[in-house]
Amino acid sequence: MRRALSGGLIALVIAGLIGLGLWQLQRRTWKLDLIARTEAMLKAPPVPAPPPGTPVGGQDEYRPVVATGRYRPASDSYVQAVTVLGGGFWVLTPLDTGRFTLLVNRGFVPPAQRGKVPPPTTPVTVRGLLRLTEPGGAFLRSNDPAADRWFSRDVGAIAAKRGVAPVAPYFIDAGASTGWPRGGLTVVTFRNNHLVYALTWFGLAALLGGMTWWATRRRG
Incomplete structure (x- = not known):
C-alpha cells in the first residue's frame, strides 16, 4: 500500500513537472509573437497621438x-x-x-x-x-x-x-536628440528564457523518472 502511494505521488510530481515545461513552451510562443509584433510596430510610420478616452493598452506600448x-x-x-x-x-x-x-x-x-x-x-x-x-x-x-x-x-x-x-x-x-535633455534612450527588450525554463522542468521530470525506475529495479 505504501509503495503504491509513493508511486502515485511520484507520478503526480512528474506530471506536474511536464505540465510546467509545456506551459513554458506556450509562454515562449506568446513571447516570440510579442517580439515580432513589437518589431514590426517600431518600423511603422508614426500615427497621431490618441486623445483621452481612446483605449490604450499593452498592444500599444512602443x-x-x-x-x-x-x-x-x-x-x-x-x-x-x-x-x-x-x-x-x-x-x-x-x-x-x-x-x-x-x-x-x-x-x-x-x-x-x-x-x-x-x-x-x-x-x-x-x-x-x-x-x-x-x-x-x-x-x-x-x-x-x-x-x-x-x-x-x-x-x-x-x-x-x-x-x-x-x-x-x-x-x-x-525620439533621439542632441544636447540636454537627451532623447531616444528608450530600451525595447523582452526577456525570453522560456525555452531554458522548459528544458529545466523536462529535465527534472526525466531525472525523477529515471531515479524512480532505478530504485524500483534495484528493489526488484
Missing part, C-alpha cells in the same frame, strides 16, 4: 506616435532614472495640443542639468514612442507628489500635481 503643440512653461517634472549615460532624471513636460494635453518625456539629464533645460517656447512637433503610465513608484520607492519627488512616470499623479486636464493616459518618449 507604438510610434506624433503630436504637435506647445510645451507648458515651468511645468517640468523630474523622474529619477538610470540610463546608459549614468544616473539622473527623465524630464517630463506637458504638451498642449490644442485639443488635449499629454506628457512628453523630453529625455534624460544628469543631476547637474536639473532645472536648467526649459522647453522650447515655440510650437513643436514631437515624434516618439507611446509608453504606458507607471503608477505608484519604483521598487521600494514610492512617488511623493507633495514633495515633487518621482521614481516612476506616473501620468495621473504628475498631471494632477501640475494641474493638467484633460490628459492622455500615457506619455511619449521623445
Whole structure:
C-alpha cells in the first residue's frame, strides 16, 4: 500500500513537472509573437497621438506616435532614472495640443542639468514612442507628489500635481536628440528564457523518472 502511494505521488510530481515545461513552451510562443509584433510596430510610420478616452493598452506600448503643440512653461517634472549615460532624471513636460494635453518625456539629464533645460517656447512637433503610465513608484520607492519627488512616470499623479486636464493616459518618449535633455534612450527588450525554463522542468521530470525506475529495479 505504501509503495503504491509513493508511486502515485511520484507520478503526480512528474506530471506536474511536464505540465510546467509545456506551459513554458506556450509562454515562449506568446513571447516570440510579442517580439515580432513589437518589431514590426517600431518600423511603422508614426500615427497621431490618441486623445483621452481612446483605449490604450499593452498592444500599444512602443507604438510610434506624433503630436504637435506647445510645451507648458515651468511645468517640468523630474523622474529619477538610470540610463546608459549614468544616473539622473527623465524630464517630463506637458504638451498642449490644442485639443488635449499629454506628457512628453523630453529625455534624460544628469543631476547637474536639473532645472536648467526649459522647453522650447515655440510650437513643436514631437515624434516618439507611446509608453504606458507607471503608477505608484519604483521598487521600494514610492512617488511623493507633495514633495515633487518621482521614481516612476506616473501620468495621473504628475498631471494632477501640475494641474493638467484633460490628459492622455500615457506619455511619449521623445525620439533621439542632441544636447540636454537627451532623447531616444528608450530600451525595447523582452526577456525570453522560456525555452531554458522548459528544458529545466523536462529535465527534472526525466531525472525523477529515471531515479524512480532505478530504485524500483534495484528493489526488484
